[in-house]
Amino acid sequence: MRTGRLRTVPPVLWAGWVALATGAVLCVAGWYGVSGERFTARQLPYIASCTVPGAALIVAGAVLLASGRAPAATARVEELYGLLVAAGEEPGAPEPAVSAPVAVSGELRMVPGGTLWHRADCPLVAGKPEAVPVDGRLLAGGDLDPCPICEPDAADS
Structure with missing residues (x-):
């Protein structure tokens, strides 16, 4: 049985997933609207109102997902570094030996x-x-x- 703590998802990640999903829906709606129109003048409103904002939401969602994972990863790296430093500072551990010169000959x-x-x-x-x-x-x-x-x-x- 796992006894680890419950993982929570930061709100930034939720916002990123919502922005990605909304952007995908808008892009599909824009594509569907454009595909049903024969003339370019009647396709432009679908591009302007659905496809462009949808693409912007997809990019924003990707940025939110990428930046939302950074604090968790940074915290984990700091935790691991602290454990590594604590393991290296054992009391009574000998000091590292000073290395001898590579060569000492006068010739x-x-x-x-x-x-x-x-x-x-x-x-x-x-x-x-x-x-x-x-x-x-x-x-x-x-x-x-x-x-x-x-x-x-x-x-x-």
Whole structure:
């Protein structure tokens, strides 16, 4: 047996459904009136009095339905976020560990034809046999940029 609380439908949603239904009825009435008339001059009153307002009511109903669900969805997201934050704040929980630097070596390496220079223990060049020591002239000339992963310093060379 479900013991959850009774869900209520906000008045904005009811208004949206009523506007959609009324707009659909007016569009059908306008179509029926236009289809029974042979001359354009006699069809215009049906278009002006039924079809155009019916289309406007359909659009208004769609807007009301879309905006009527937003507060309920926002409230639910806030409730779930509160539960998530409360679950993460358990007393006695260890603090997250500070991550160690990616690379600390003072030796600088580069891959021939590459555009970056790295520390020797950078994951991008570690274990690559083609990685060679950096030429000081390339660093001085500005031809190589420092690696954004290991963040080498030019003073290391």
